[in-house]
Structure formats: C-alpha cells, structure tokens
Amino acid sequence: MPGSTEVADVTDPERPARRTGGRSARVQDQVEGAALAVLLDAGYSGLTIRAVAQAAGVAETTVYRRWPTVGDLAAAALLRLAARGNPIPDTGSLVEDLRLLLTQVTELLARPEVLRVVRSAVVAEGDAARHARNAFFQQRFAASSVIVERAIARGELPPDTDGLRLIESLVGPAYMRALFGYREIDDDFVESSIASVLATVR
Template identity: 40%
Template sequence: MRRPGGRSARVRAAVLAATVDVLLEGGLDALSIGDIARRAGVHESSVYRRWGTRFNLALEAVLDRTRTEVPVPDTGALRTDLAALLQGTAAFVRTPLGELLLRLALRADMAEYEGARERFWDHRFAAGSAVLTRAEERGELRPGLDHRLVFEALMGPLHMRLLLTREPLDETFLDGVVELVLAGIAPHD
C-alpha cells in the first residue's frame, strides 16, 4: 500500500526531478531509464514498474512540472482566469523546459512520442476547460461553446508568435488576446 508523503512519494519526486534534469541537459533523445534511476537513487526496475517507458516517464515529469508552474487559475472571474492562464503559459514557455517542449512539439520523427504528445495536450485542454466550465456556471460564457476551440483560440496566438513570427509576448499582446477571445465567447445581451 502506498502512503502519501512516504517513500513512494519521495521516490516519485526524485525520479521526476531527475527526468526533468536529463530532459533539460540532452532532450528526449538522451532520456535513459538507467541514467534516471541512478540519478534518483532508485533501482531501474522501480522506474520501469511505475512508468513502463521513457515516454510515459517524460510525460509525467513534464505534466508534474506544468501543474506546478502553470496552475489552473480560479480567480472568480473569466477575464482574470484567462489572463492568468495565458500569462502563466507565456512565462512557462520561456523557461528551459518550456522551450524544450516547443522543440519537441515540432518533431515529426518520433512515432512513439505521438501518444505522449496527445496525452499532454488532453491534460492542458482539461485545465482550460475547467476554467471555462466555472465561467459557464457563473454566467460569464455563452452556453454550448466548444471548450477545446476556445482554449485553442486563446493559446493559438501565443504559439504563432513563439514559433512563426517571433514577435514579443508582452502585456499588451497578451491582454489583447484575452480581450479578443472574451468578445467571442461572452454571453449575448
């Protein structure tokens, strides 16, 4: 039986931290279960038993870090929730791990990575949907909107600038994106 905060939690934290370190040092191609186990001070079989593959391990490490660095905001208002979500994402993608994720997102040469990429984005869409569901319950959002599409509309301009135009992600830009999205999703009076 696993005890929260016990050895299992310490092993998980050590393995995930070692995984992020390896990802930052050498990218996904350098990820080795054996190396991670040594760095974390655990047996290799423990890592395989819990995560199975290096892609599952990398995914959990990245999701764990994004949960911490880009938490799901709950400010009580749609405008400030969207602004916090967009600003948090913009700050995260400027970190070494965020930059690595952008580079990995562009790779098309890793078939085994596709499942991990899909699970990562499903998690991020669920986070965005939680914000939108609360807003819908407060009457700040037109009912029946496709939450995934709204989240894509919010995040799309950010990725356009990061990957294509390389223009700055300043406050004026981020605020403008939030206002544009709000204009399209607010209830009709």
C-alpha cells in the same frame, strides 16, 4: 471451540489502518523530479529510462513499472514543469483567470531551457514523442478548462461553451510565436488574445 483458531476482525476500528501512498508517492516524486531535471539538462533526445533511474536513485525496473516508455516520462516531466508554481487561476473573474493563465504560459515559454525542451519535443519523431506531446497538451488543457466551467456556472459564458476548445484557442498562438519566434509576445498580445477568444463565444 476446541481446536478453533481465532481470526482477527479486519474491520475492527482499533486495528491500525493500512497506509497508502508513503514510499510509492515518494518514488513517484523522485522519478518525475529526476525526469524533469534530465529533460531540462539534456533535452528530449537525452531523456532515457536509465538516465532518469540513475538521477532518481532507483532501479530501472521501478521506473518501467509506472512509466513504461520515454514518452510517459517526458509527459510526466512536462506536466510537472507546467504545474510548478502555476496553479490553475481561480480569481472569480473569467477575464482575469484567462489573463493569468496566458501570462503563465508566456512566462514559462520565455525561459530558454523550457523553450529548448518544448522545441525538441515538438520535432522529435516516433510514437513515444507523439505520446508525450499528446498527453501533455490534453491533460494540461483539460485541467485548465475548469476556468470555463466556473465561468459558465457564474453566468459569464453560454452553457454550451466548449472549454477545451476555448483554452486551445487562447494558448495555441503563444506556443506558435514561441516555437517559431516570428512575432514578439507582449502585454498587447495577451489582451488581444483574450478579446479574440471571448468574441467567438459571447
């Protein structure tokens, strides 16, 4: 029509799709990697928005937009640390999955720099520190509870088994021993922990 303006069809399959992720994903990776590096180097008390922004090579406002508090940064860094090289086990056997999971936890806590960070985060006071602790344990334990869901599907556990509670009961003593250093963590500890936990649900 005269005077009309042709409008492109946004649903046209020939139209290039808008990219998602990209720079945003790269920035997230940079910031979380920097937060972990600062945390391991300076401990929880040395973790600041400014230090992380400088280490990541981004503006402080970029960090604040996604991680508004130090607690958010600490939680992201701790989750990255726990997940790095430690995928949730999926061997097809409940006992073997639990053995691998607990071994991952004990080996992680055996690293001096990791134990230093965990200890500093545990004793730190304030809402940010509490948020970091809660977010880390809730998200990591929730992710690990898929082990229980798979075991239920295979018929290895009763259908009403509380996955989150089982994982907490399994790894909780490892954190206690590592944090307070009052008893050694060895192979016998891993096996006896698994046996004790499974005895309560079978």
